[in-house]
Amino acid sequence: MPGPITVFSARKIITMDAAVDEATHVAVRDGIIIEVGDLDDCAAWGPYTLDKRFDDGVLMPGFIESHAHLLEGLLWAKAEYAGPVDRRDPSGRLRKGINNVPDLVRRLKEIEATLEDGARPLVAWGIDPSLNDPIAPITRHDLDKVSSTRPIFLLHASCHIAYVNSATLTLANYAAVTAPGVQRDPSGEPTGELDELAAMMAAIKAVAADLVGGSTDPAQFYNFARVAQARGVTTIVDGGSGTYFEPAFLEAALAATAAEDFPARIVAHHNGITVPTAEAMIRFAAALEGKGNDKLSFQGLKIVLDGSNQGFTGRLRPPGYLASGANGLWNRGPEELRTLVPALHNAGLQIVAHCNADQAAELFIEAVAVAQAARPRFDHRHFIVHGQLLDESLMRRMAALGIHVTLFSNHLYYWGEFHRAHTFGAFRAGAMNPAATALRLGLVAAAHSDTPVSPVDPLLTLWCAANRVTASGRVLGPRERVGVHDALRMMTFNAAWLLHRDHEVGSIRVGKRADFAALAQDPLAIDPMALRDIEVLGTVVGGRVFGARA
Amino acid sequence: MTRLPVTVVGGYLGAGKTTLLNRLLADTQGRRLAVLVNDFGAVNIDAGLIANRDGETISLVNGCVCCSIGDNLGMTLYDLAERPDGPEHIVIEASGVADPARIAAYAGCHPSLGLDAIVVMADATTIRERARDKYVGDVVRQQLAAADLVLLSRTDLIDVAESHRVRDWIMAEVPGARVQDAPAMGRLAQILLVGTKAAEIDPSPGAHDSLFSSWHVGSALPLDGAALRSMLDALPPAVLRAKGIVQLAEAPGRRFVLQLVGRRWSLEPEPHREKLALVSRSEIVVIGLAGQLDPEAMQALFAPVLAACLSPAVEALLRSETRP
Numbered sequence: 001m002p003g004p005i006t007v008f009s010a011r012k013i014i015t016m017d018a019a020v021d022e023a024t025h026v027a028v029r030d031g032i033i034i035e036v037g038d039l040d041d042c043a044a045w046g047p048y049t050l051d052k053r054f055d056d057g058v059l060m061p062g063f064i065e066s067h068a069h070l071l072e073g074l075l076w077a078k079a080e081y082a083g084p085v086d087r088r089d090p091s092g093r094l095r096k097g098i099n100n101v102p103d104l105v106r107r108l109k110e111i112e113a114t115l116e117d118g119a120r121p122l123v124a125w126g127i128d129p130s131l132n133d134p135i136a137p138i139t140r141h142d143l144d145k146v147s148s149t150r151p152i153f154l155l156h157a158s159c160h161i162a163y164v165n166s167a168t169l170t171l172a173n174y175a176a177v178t179a180p181g182v183q184r185d186p187s188g189e190p191t192g193e194l195d196e197l198a199a200m201m202a203a204i205k206a207v208a209a210d211l212v213g214g215s216t217d218p219a220q221f222y223n224f225a226r227v228a229q230a231r232g233v234t235t236i237v238d239g240g241s242g243t244y245f246e247p248a249f250l251e252a253a254l255a256a257t258a259a260e261d262f263p264a265r266i267v268a269h270h271n272g273i274t275v276p277t278a279e280a281m282i283r284f285a286a287a288l289e290g291k292g293n294d295k296l297s298f299q300g301l302k303i304v305l306d307g308s309n310q311g312f313t314g315r316l317r318p319p320g321y322l323a324s325g326a327n328g329l330w331n332r333g334p335e336e337l338r339t340l341v342p343a344l345h346n347a348g349l350q351i352v353a354h355c356n357a358d359q360a361a362e363l364f365i366e367a368v369a370v371a372q373a374a375r376p377r378f379d380h381r382h383f384i385v386h387g388q389l390l391d392e393s394l395m396r397r398m399a400a401l402g403i404h405v406t407l408f409s410n411h412l413y414y415w416g417e418f419h420r421a422h423t424f425g426a427f428r429a430g431a432m433n434p435a436a437t438a439l440r441l442g443l444v445a446a447a448h449s450d451t452p453v454s455p456v457d458p459l460l461t462l463w464c465a466a467n468r469v470t471a472s473g474r475v476l477g478p479r480e481r482v483g484v485h486d487a488l489r490m491m492t493f494n495a496a497w498l499l500h501r502d503h504e505v506g507s508i509r510v511g512k513r514a515d516f517a518a519l520a521q522d523p524l525a526i527d528p529m530a531l532r533d534i535e536v537l538g539t540v541v542g543g544r545v546f547g548a549r550a
Numbered sequence: 551m552t553r554l555p556v557t558v559v560g561g562y563l564g565a566g567k568t569t570l571l572n573r574l575l576a577d578t579q580g581r582r583l584a585v586l587v588n589d590f591g592a593v594n595i596d597a598g599l600i601a602n603r604d605g606e607t608i609s610l611v612n613g614c615v616c617c618s619i620g621d622n623l624g625m626t627l628y629d630l631a632e633r634p635d636g637p638e639h640i641v642i643e644a645s646g647v648a649d650p651a652r653i654a655a656y657a658g659c660h661p662s663l664g665l666d667a668i669v670v671m672a673d674a675t676t677i678r679e680r681a682r683d684k685y686v687g688d689v690v691r692q693q694l695a696a697a698d699l700v701l702l703s704r705t706d707l708i709d710v711a712e713s714h715r716v717r718d719w720i721m722a723e724v725p726g727a728r729v730q731d732a733p734a735m736g737r738l739a740q741i742l743l744v745g746t747k748a749a750e751i752d753p754s755p756g757a758h759d760s761l762f763s764s765w766h767v768g769s770a771l772p773l774d775g776a777a778l779r780s781m782l783d784a785l786p787p788a789v790l791r792a793k794g795i796v797q798l799a800e801a802p803g804r805r806f807v808l809q810l811v812g813r814r815w816s817l818e819p820e821p822h823r824e825k826l827a828l829v830s831r832s833e834i835v836v837i838g839l840a841g842q843l844d845p846e847a848m849q850a851l852f853a854p855v856l857a858a859c860l861s862p863a864v865e866a867l868l869r870s871e872t873r874p
């Protein structure tokens with residue numbers, strides 16, 4: 001027995017469908033789109049309830065965040081946000097960025113005053129002094145002004161650095177910790193800055209243990225989805241080292257996402273990061289087959305080839321990093337890749353490969369070429385995550401082998417100036433995240449935030465791809481700017497295709513799921529520089545409305 | 551407090567790291583070892599040695615454990631350091647593409663841990679070619695540069711001249727590198743363990759088996775710290791390990807612990823006194839492979855360390871007291 005029909009009306013519906021561009025009404029039954037057109041077209045299906053709450057808005061297919069990490073949800077659950085970048089919290093409130101140390105100290109004092117238990121550590125995340133004005137180090141002396149007794153632990157946005165106060169240094173016995181990442185002043189005293197996990201470990205164990213070690217807190221799933229939902233996302237990837245193969249974690253994930261009011265769909269990649277061998281990866285992936293629910297599914301197996309460019313650990317082709325000529329770190333080496341990639345390919349898995357810089361991408365492409373030569377597969381949809389330094393030659397090889405990409409366009413805005421001055425230099429900074437060339441060559445390209453690295457906000461991400469403007473207003477590589485329609489497609493249909501979900505989501509088309517984003521303005525009718533400021537009125541997931549008044 | 555020593559074994563894929571680890575597990579010199587590996591599959595632990603297998607940890611009948619590192623080396627090490635009946639020595643296998651220096655940073659992640667040495671295996675038959683590879687050349691060179699001790703494997707597959715060329719190449723790449731042939735691996739493996747316990751500062755030559763020769767110097771008077779430091783930098787490659795408890799003229803009334811493996815050495819104030827027979831003396835033991843330490847050369851090297859504070863007569867007395 002089919003359920004009742006709801007018709008959503010809008011000032012304009014941008015379908016992102018290849019054949020039919022626009023409409024004003026969409027009819028939904030049992031979570032599925034049954035008609036797209038005007039009200040009369042929808043009425044042809046019989047009695048309906050007209051939902052006019054988005055009457056003044058513009059409906060789009062719900063945005064799809066093609067690379068993000070569940071960790072953001074855990075950070076909101078366990079720590080306070082105190083970073084330099086504006087972020088929306090799970091309640092939808094905008095947290096303005098804190099851009100200098102005195103303001104940071106002020107904010108931490110406010111938080112400190114709300115903590116009743118005197119022994120409870122104050123843990124905050126999202127810190128990045130390189131985006132502060134002025135750029136100044138954060139020391140224990142700054143943090144001791146907040147409290148000399150309560151342990152304080154601030155996690156850098158990269159998660160590779162922590163800043164702690166004297167109370168934490170004492171509690172964790174840093175006098176005896178010899179890790180070289182413990183920064184010390186000329187007298188040998190720790191400054192409070194701890195670089196890399198080896199140096200952070202003692203502090204994490206002493207004051208922030210719940211940030212590591214596979215929490216099953218249901219809040220992490222809800223927070224993760226909710227923050228994304230607030231900016232129009234209806235499907236978000238958990239592209240990390242999730243341990244869904246562990247029964248307790250899977251159970252927590254299934255329970256959280258099965259709730260009626262869970263606000264977005266999660267597509268989780270299989271873990272090829274912390275699992276050591278191809279055999280184990282294939283076994284874990286197979287064990288999760290069919291284990292999902294309506295809002296949690298498993299697709300693609302994530303492997304990591306290199307590090308991060310802003311951390312100088314991406315693998316570059318010559319001449320390497322600006323000035324130093326240094327190169328980054330391999331996560332898995334060439335010999336391993338040349339057997340791992342074919343093994344996963346032959347097992348029928350979709351490989352999602354973190355390749356931040358161009359040498360990592362080159363190696364992955366080479367490994368897929370080996371796999372394809374031995375055993376060709378069509379429509380495997382292997383794709384590269386980040387691909388920040390892809391060039392035309394690499395992308396033509398990708399096109400030939402069927403490898404696609406989700407680009408890290410947000411880097412252009414947040415770290416564009418940093419890359420120009422410190423990592424890549426002028427030319428490569430201008431050529432970063434080449435979305436226009438990718439699309440021209442026929443790659444199915446999307447873009448992503450990699451939250452918590454940068455905030456989940458598809459409108460900001462597509463603004464980056466369309467404008468390529470740095471935080472200080474410089475346009476990096478104007479030829480690689482994409483048109484707004486293409487940018488919208490990157491964050492909808494293309495992302496759905498990469499996730500093997502384009503038959504279900506990614507456009508507003510009869511037969512697909514009723515997943516929409518309702519926007520206050522028409523992105524195709526405004527100045528592209530205003531895209532990121534578009535207000536999100538709410539979302540619809542499977543016909544159910546989220547984040548908007550009735 | 552004596553730190554729990556951590557040894558990092560690095561080197562590119564196929565260089566022989568696993569063979570070395572297996573040798574260690576087969577003869578632990580009476581220590582409870584914890585060996586941390588990337589993948590159990592690669593270490594072929596003799597089934598007869600396995601007492602119990604529990605997820606990421608294999609317990610052996612000789613009291614050792616073998617742990618898979620999983621996704622968090624820091625966590626694994628930290629937990630080992632916190633165990634009440636924990637290991638006496640930890641050996642970490644770095645992945646084939648890892649920078650062993652980065653892995654070695656983890657040896658300082660817990661207040662009671664301390665890095666003992668970074669040992670890097672190099673396959674004599676392929677190392678130079680690897681060092682030219684566009685993907686991993688820099689990685690291989692970085693690994694060699696991080697090594698306190700380079701162990702050349704498969705030298706039995708090449709002739710002597712080629713083996714010399716490989717050594718010369720490594721010495722040119724990494725000035726000051728300490729390179730040893732690993733076909734003697736059964737012996738070399740033990741040098742990683744021998745001498746990491748403070749109580750083993752034992753001047754008697756019979757303290758180590760016939761595979762090693764040791765050389766000892768003792769002094770009732772404080773040593774010249776500056777001369778000692780420059781001497782430590784100038785030790786011949788034959789010296790694999792040295793250890794000692796010394797008094798320095800520059801810091802009267804304090805004692806310092808000397809640890810040396812290959813080209814890594816540290817001279818740190820003794821945290822608190824440990825039980826020792828020779829309380830007020832300076833004692834240094836130098837260990838090398840049997841037949842490789844030249845006692846006369848060693849005496850010549852140590853002379854300035856002693857001479858600065860001793861009269862010729864006392865020096866002569868002391869010389870007569872030192873033994874090969």
Ligand SMILES: [Zn+2]
Binds near residue numbers: 067239
């Ligand atoms: Zn990521």
